[in-house]
Amino acid sequence: MLNKEINDTIAAIATPPGEGGIGIIRVSGKNSINIVDKIFVAGDKRALSERHSHRAIYGKIYDLHDKKVIDEVICLLMREPHSYTKENIVEVQCHGGMVVLRNILANLLENGVRLAEPGEFTKRAFLNGRIDLAQAQAVMDIIRAKTEASLKMASGHLSGYFSSQINQMRELLLDVIVHYEAVIDFPEEGVDEIDNIQVMEKIGEVRSKIGNMLASANTGRILRDGIVTAIVGKPNVGKSSLLNLLLRDERAIVTDVPGTTRDSIEEYADIDGIPLRIIDTAGIRQTEDRIEKIGVDKSLTYIKKAGLILALFDASRKLDTDDQKIMALLKNKNAVIVLNKSDLPQAFDENCMKINCPDSKIIHMSTVEQDGLTELIQIIKKMVYNDNIVSNEGEFVNDVRQADALKKADSHLSDALKGLDNDIPEDLVVIDLRSAWEKLGDITGDTVNEDIINEIFSRFCIGK
């Protein structure tokens, strides 16, 4: 693996997750001020680079792509050498939760900032003479400890599906790279010529895989594939109807027969930038039907696993024992209580609900009339922004890191395609392919160049 360069500009989230309403991103390095200037517009329109050190400047951060405001922020400017790292530092303070932090960070990464390695700010502080000698040992301890923690996080974080996708892409690219290298290094040994069309197809295949991964969750959270969101409730309360509404698609079958959904259905949805992995579950009730019972058991485990629960009740009917059992399951969970079918006259005892589930928000809704949807989305957003739901920094940073690696790999592949279009020589095309292959390897931690050489010999009969 390549060593990270000492002179890069680096960034990281500086606030521990879930603490208070303010999030801080710290950017350190030679270019930190100029880079933040690219996405930050101060209230008085003056650039950070024109300002004195140790000022707090109010302004807005804009998204590079859609030019929309991501958040209102305060930037703290500290010029070298009067900062913690003795480098130029900008601290961006925002009040949004993880989604906002993630967006700001992603924008910085696209402008040439690199994510800080574990303990890297402290390391720089020491190397630049900010921290005195006595603390060197402590600095080394921090680096070691943080690295171990983040490695654990990263390995636990890669779902089998995700890493197998990455490995598949790398395998495809390796095929092409090895062929190129064999042709280049052994021109007289009868290795088949390279077919540009085939190469372009393979690159296209990898790019569309990358595209899918990136699209599956807006800018980040591509690993866990969004917040696991379970729609639960008795049969026939309108769960599948809610799923369809959130997806804006007739994904699940809706009938007036209780027990329509026998097995859970999973779908991804992007709700105002928040990636959700929504699961429509089988209605929960006492049942003797063996197949239905399996579905019900599954629904119960989803209540345990979910990061967010949308608990549905039919407001047009009286509370019954099945409803009460479900209420009991919601204790200490992130649940929103949705009283559905508000278009019908209410028969439901809302007070009993409030007493039983004091921590949960209750909203009224009608999936038929599409009433209450905006309110539901507002509530979900608030819960996410306040870091109530996903509050794991490591996981979160990994997402950004991986999304960034995917994007960079994709841009190398796009360069390779451009090169092929312009008929540039093989050895130049392969530079871009190798860069993409290495970037993907950064995600899974495999970047050994020996692989390429070994593969040349195992795939081609070469030798004099």
Next chain:
Amino acid sequence: MFIAGSYDIVVIGAGHAGVEAGLAAARIGCKTLLATLNLDNIALMPCNPSVGGPAKGHLVREVDALGGQMGINADKTCIQYRMLNTSKGPAVQALRAQADKKVYQLLMKQTCENQENLDVKQLLIEKILTQDNAVTGVQVETGEVYTCHCIVLASGTYLRGRVIIGEKTYEGGPVGQRAAMELSKSLKKNGVKLMRFKTGTPARVDKRTLDFSKMQIQNGDDETHNFSFMSDISTREQVPCWLTYTNEKTHKILRDNIDRAPMANGIIEGVGPRYCPSIETKIIRFPDKDKHQLFIEPEGVHTNEMYVQGMSTSMPIDVQFEFLKTISGLENVEIMRPGYAIEYDCLDPLQLQPSLEHKNINGFFSAGQSNGTSGYEEAAAQGLIAGINAAMKIKGRPPLILKRSEAYIGVLIDDLVTKGTEEPYRMMTSRAEYRLILRQDNADMRLTEKGRQVGLVDDERYAVYTKKRDKINEISKLLKAKKINPSGEINKVLQENGLDEIHTSLTLYDLLKRKNVDYGRLQNIFNLPVVNIAVKKQVEINAVYEGYINKQQEQIERMEKLENKKIPADIDYKQIDNLRDEAREKLLQIRPVSLGQAGRISGVSPADISILLIYLEQRTRRSE
């Protein structure tokens, strides 16, 4: 003890590594002894009769730029030249030449014999002599001693060499020579760790028994090429090579006799190279291939021996005869020398510093096949560096260590001393991460200055280099300064000369980047100075590939800080608690000279590098 002579440096072996080491050391001004088993076998080519190819041709050019001999010797004696990969980018184009083996040897012998400060002697050296872990001399089999301060071991495949042909084996070096059977013991006694490698070579066959009408002819290029930046040879008699193929019959014979192959019956224990498999290995590893190509190459113009490239084998003689005769054009073949495999001792290169000096034996350098590489060019490159660095040591000057970003030689040596090798190491362009910078066409631009600094580049070469360099700069500057506007007049001129119109104003340098534009055309249109081909090429390549070149240059610059951060030799890794055990072990074993090198050791993570960085900083601050 009879002291037969005293030298600064003794070079053991006069193969491709040995001659470069000896010549370099002597030219820098050290009194040097070049010892060979056989004076008639200086610069012997025991394997293929060719020099160069991808990465190898690059090495030859680099050796030349630094003031080595291989390129010049090849240019004066080779009998066919081809530029390979011409349809690919400039970085991977490579020169390959067919050598006249005997003439090559004779000229190299003459050069060595006439080199000032260099004595060439036929001696079989049995012992290296040391005191307090420092070299003091060498002892010959007949007992006499030559004292010296540095040794360059360049013993090729002769250390405990064992030749294998089918069921028959005997102790010896290539082509019926003696092997050095005792030296290994002496090395081991001095703590040198040895490995055992294997390599092989095909049969040589009688030209008069071949039917060339059944083969494809392969001529040299029409254009005359040279390896050396100093050669100005413009015409050369060339001799063709011939291409033919194995077939199902050949494969069947090999398969039927596979149990008689030495690698199957356990006679061979050494590790052979994967890129140079014997024909029997190819057939086992790639059973689906219905034919393998082979080239018939002349061994020289004064002999009928032809080299059967691609058919390296150690099968018994009867099998060799039988399968060769199945090949189209070889039906009546007579073998003049059979193919054979050879096993030999070589030292584990992880014991060496990047200067090629042994870490524990002061003044003991090693180069070439005895470091676990294969190939004449790899050997010459290491020989040159070992010779230079032995001389630097004698002169009390720092060693010449080339970076991976500066030369294939740098990649080669860094790979050897950082990663080691488990098979005979061959240079390939895919091993170089900065391939676009390390071109064969700019080896002089990259390295002549360095050769000058160590005292190996003479005035004549230096003058040629500076003239070329200045011309390239002058022309590039000129092109960058000259702007043209998209006026009707200009576009008319462009069109008349078959070039596309321009729509924005641009410099001639930018215009040069376009497809179908070369300096020659611009010169005609805009009345630019006439320059030679070499200068033209450099200007064009730099312009056309500017984007990619800059990208690689940036990568190099970003890594530079770590490369330049030196690790003091007396660092005690055991004291650094925070290193992981695996990293600590590897660092202790390899003792890298810089953080950059440390980072390339497998098992050393970026976090370990951070910790090393902090530790080193702590050390320097303490000592201040």
